[in-house]
Amino acid sequence: MKAIGGYFELELSRRNDNPPGHQGIYLNSGRHAFEYILRNIGKVSQVYLPRYTCDVMLQPLNRLGINYTFYDVNRQLKLDNLPVLADTEYIVINNYFGIQDSYVADLASHYKQQAIIDNAQAWYAPALPGIKALYSPRKFFGLPDGGIAVNVPDNTDILPQDKSYDRFAHLLKRHELSPSEGYADFKTNSAKLSELPLMEMSPLTRALMANIDYDSPRDIRRRNFEYLHNSLKTSNLLEIPDIDSFSAPMVYPYLISEGENLRHKLIENEIFVATYWPNVPEWSEPGSDATYLTRHLLPLPIDQRYDISDMQRILSVINSILN
DSSP, X not given: OOOOSSSOOOOOOOOXXXXXXXXXXXXXXXXXXXXXXXXXXXXXXEEEEESSSOGGGHHHHHHXXXXXXXXXXXXXXXXXXXXXXXXTEEEEEEOGGGOOHHHHHHHHHHHGGGEEEEETXXXXXXXXXXXXEEEOGGGTSSOSSOEEEESSOOOGGGSOBOOOTTSOHHHHHHHHSXXXXXXXXXXXXXXXXXXXXXXXXXXXXXXXXXXXXXXXXXXXXXXXXXHHHHHHTTTOSSOOOOGGGSSOOSEEEEEOXXXXXXXXXXXXXXXXXXXXXXXXXXXXXXXXXXXXXXXHEEXXXXXXXXXXXXXXXXXXXXXXXXX
């Protein structure tokens, strides 16, 4: 029975009940979107996934007892050799940093129904017709959890529904405190997500997603990305595709041999750049391209919280160190 009266809940506008381009299955994290895909595509004897990826992608494979094999991408985030798949084998293709829409589409055209596109870093990349894909909205917006699986059957009637009201401390602190003061809560939330079973997205996260203006963040990201690229393209060892070939980036990926030192200096100046991904050197050779990318690629923030003056500050710190 629906309760009437009492105190008010968090006020949300629900302006977008269906985020553009992502008509799929709403789940409680990106890794669970991957698990949902694996559970709903029939027999899976083996999955190929890039060595340069986050270790959370192994959790669904281990839970389901599915064999996996790593393949390598080069320093331009591309495959030198395409794995040959048997009928019950699948390949995970990463849309790195949201800048590989066109390249991923070409690979998907080659592998067809045996491709699973990891769009965790590419929220705005459109789903390809008939190709399975996963999205992770919390990498682009202030959300406690959530993932979406597309182009798979809807079997959510057998799933319990998650509850996320206890995963907001880091999001709330980020409004009123410094990032470092909420970082422990962010890590705690990440640990909670790793322990959760596969569930349907919580009503609260779904309502928060419906509250987002998706158009403005896309435009801001593209503007900031282009501004940084105009200044850094000559020193960036990563060949950036034409900006018109992808929808909207997650970060500006800046690959430079001085990356490790520059990362420390940026963080000292409270410009926080993540490491994608610290687990990679553990399962890679020291001189491998995957290890090089992990140590030297700097994902510079370009998201909707920042304007051109913030991009100028990032460039000022970089230039003070490199020049």
